[in-house]
Amino acid sequence: MLKYTIRRLLLLIPTLFFVALIVFSLAHAAPGSPFDAKSNENKPLPQATIERLNHLYGIDKPVWEQFALYLSNAIRFDFGSSFVRDRPVIEIIGQGFPYSAQLGVQALLVALMFSLPLGVISALRQNSIVDYASLLFATVGTTIPSFVIGIFAIYIFGVTLHLLPFVGWSTPSHWILPTAILSLGAMAFLTRITRASMLEAIRQDYVRTARSKGLGEQVVIVAHVMKIVGPATAGLITGSIIIEGLFSIPGIGRLFLTSIIQRDYPLIMGTYMLYAVLIAVANLVVDLTYGIVDPRIRFDR
């Protein structure tokens, strides 16, 4: 188990290297730079200024040299400065992160609060009306894209009823719509899984196996909750980008969106790598808890 964990952690290094390489070359393969006259149509910059800016930010060097420089800086946690905002990437991300984290955690909590009881009830009363209703909800919630549900919700609660604000993140009432919409997908997914695991747990096989392995009751429960929450978290991480874009929340998801539109290479790299690490870690945690829960899964072949 320990050996496996270490191997997986070590495997993260080449994986992240390739992710960085591909995203970096994609970003630089694109025509145009942030300082092109084209990207500032209203007030074109003189050619000499563009060249000086390119030189200042090192964009005039060959791409591989830029990449090597980027990597060597990144190892020392220096991710460069944003071209557009003229501040260190780390600082910008650090400012956006609390919003995204709050949104994500709130959504996860709301999702758990509703999906666990709903899943348990529909499993205990299989084929009842409650069961069918929650199944329908689960299908609709996982099928209809979140930005579409968001649009409907904005129309009903924001535009028509004037109940809730839908731009920004300033007051707690601004939190309600984005949190609710982001939680829907996870909620639907978790309801499905909870129902299925409850049905299985009624038969008790793997809970008994877990106990017979000598695991404490707490580990069994925590591991099972993790097994459910892990995949939902990965969905929440990417889902939050869309929600942040839709509701103009100043988190890292929106930073990512604006940075790719503004061709702000350092910020693109910074936000993308952060997402890659978050998702890799979420996947690792899921795989590890699977191993604790289900002894049939062997890590050493």
Next chain:
Amino acid sequence: MATITTSPGQTRALELNILARKQRSLWRDAWFRLRRNKAAMVGLGVVAVFVVIAILAPFIAPRDPIQQTTANALADPFWGSPQYTNPEYPLGSDQLGRDILSRLIWSTRVSLWVGFIPVSLIFLIGVSVGMLAGYNGGWVDNLLMRITDVIYAFPDLLFLFIIMAMLRNTAAGNLGGGLVLMFVAIALVNWVGMARLVRGQVLSLKEREFIEAARAIGAKPRRIMVRHLFPNVLAPVIVSVAFGIPSAMLAEATLSFFGIGIKPPTPTWGVMINEGFVVFSTTPWPVLLPALCISIVMLAFTFVGDGLRDALDPRMKT
């Protein structure tokens, strides 16, 4: 009860009956199960209507979807307030005076292309690589697994965002108004999942007796793959394809909604939502109608996918 004597003829008939029943193939069986599934049949009906609309778009769209008539901008749909409706625009018009009904109809075409072309690419690449990797093992398998490790580390939606945003202003990004790049990007991000699925299936199938038998009588690997392995991996592949279609459509809608998908003026539901969002708080229909279309089509495809999964593999039923 007294013993029932059966004549040799009757026995023969019974045997024949049993034989006849056994001849019902897996596919026929699956079709019977699918037909009994109401949600799946409704979904299939909606999908059929959608396909017909897409094919007939030039004939049934009442107006040119990209023709702008600013004088007729922002007309209400026919159920809106009478003073703002215009009988020539049954579902209203957007802020540039384009007919929403016609735009919705033409959008089905793009959605259909985006649903089917990338998924066909994924099918072709995924199945061939997956079979080779699973059956032959060796370097193909090693390479596939390493590529998978890397691709799985890419959050797929983010990767699509980056590919589209970075390459859409190049020559390749302009082909077909961004459609070609969209096809390639979606296929690139998703073929690995299909290859993994097929590889796993082949790994377990190739140890089975019928493959061993085929090998024993000297069948070539190529023949084994095409004649014996392929039909047996088809069921899960079909299910995966059925779910791949709506997810490709969703990717297009999401990207277009954020303004980095298909290029205007080509109408797609995502583009319509993106453009209508400016006037959303005063005139919601240009946004709500395409959003409704997306919801209906996504639900329909999911119902079909769920139905196919239950029909092709009843054990997987939840």
